[in-house]
Amino acid sequence: AQSVAQPEDQVNVAEGNPLTVKCTYSVSGNPYLFWYVQYPNRGLQFLLKYITGDNLVKGSYGFEAEFNKSQTSFHLKKPSALVSDSALYFCAVRDMRSNYQLIWGAGTKLIIKP
Amino acid sequence: GAGVSQTPSNKVTEKGKYVELRCDPISGHTALYWYRQSLGQGPEFLIYFQGTGAADDSGLPNDRFFAVRPEGSVSTLKIQRTERGDSAVYLCASSPGVNNEQFFGPGTRLTVL
Numbered sequence: 001a002q003s004v005a006q007p008e009d010q011v012n013v014a015e016g017n018p019l020t021v022k023c024t025y026s027v028s029g030n031p032y033l034f035w036y037v038q039y040p041n042r043g044l045q046f047l048l049k050y051i052t053g054d055n056l057v058k059g060s061y062g063f064e065a066e067f068n069k070s071q072t073s074f075h076l077k078k079p080s081a082l083v084s085d086s087a088l089y090f091c092a093v094r095d096m097r098s099n100y101q102l103i104w105g106a107g108t109k110l111i112i113k114p
Numbered sequence: 115g116a117g118v119s120q121t122p123s124n125k126v127t128e129k130g131k132y133v134e135l136r137c138d139p140i141s142g143h144t145a146l147y148w149y150r151q152s153l154g155q156g157p158e159f160l161i162y163f164q165g166t167g168a169a170d171d172s173g174l175p176n177d178r179f180f181a182v183r184p185e186g187s188v189s190t191l192k193i194q195r196t197e198r199g200d201s202a203v204y205l206c207a208s209s210p211g212v213n214n215e216q217f218f219g220p221g222t223r224l225t226v227l
Contacts, residue, residue: 034215043118043205043218044157090156098170100145100212104156
């Protein structure tokens with residue numbers, strides 16, 4: 001079965017420190033992977049995606065993610081966290097059976113402390 | 115440019131009532147999606163439109179839920195005989211095509227009392 005797992009409900013990081021939000025997936029075939037961020041009372045915003053090519057993908061707001069096929073992971077990273085990065089982060093993978101449905105993780109709450 | 119907009123932002127209704135939720139996608143986006151999101155969970159797929167037709171409505175939970183997109187732009191999600199379990203944030207997203215990332219609206223928070 002196809003699935004996405006975000007093993008951490010919450011991640012706490014001090015401002016200025018590097019951050020990692022973890023995501024692992026299980027799909028058949030080559031995955032299309034996405035990260036979205038959700039701020040309070042706002043819609044989901046697209047951060048970055050991996051389709052093919054370089055395993056390190058750069059996205060909005062200084063975020064990047066590394067695709068690791070052997071570990072079936074797509075962790076979100078940022079070298080230096082900002083307080084304004086505090087939000088809910090969702091990893092998603094395109095459902096290869098439908099070509100458009102996204103299978104979503106449960107989300108990880110990121111808290112950046114000053 | 116204008117993003118995806120949804121109205122109303124909040125809707126409170128009583129059990130058994132009928133509600134309509136509206137989505138205005140980004141101009142020119144042919145694909146439109148409806149999701150439902152409960153607290154602490156990722157979005158749950160409801161229905162996907164390509165143009166005017168519902169290409170996949172397999173996520174609609176039951177026949178009380180229906181959605182239309184008559185002119186291939188604005189879409190309306192309709193819920194009949196609402197139940198307390200329908201309370202959630204209903205998200206709409208659009209994309210230029212199925213292979214592109216989806217752009218989400220701010221959502222409509224539906225509360226059924």
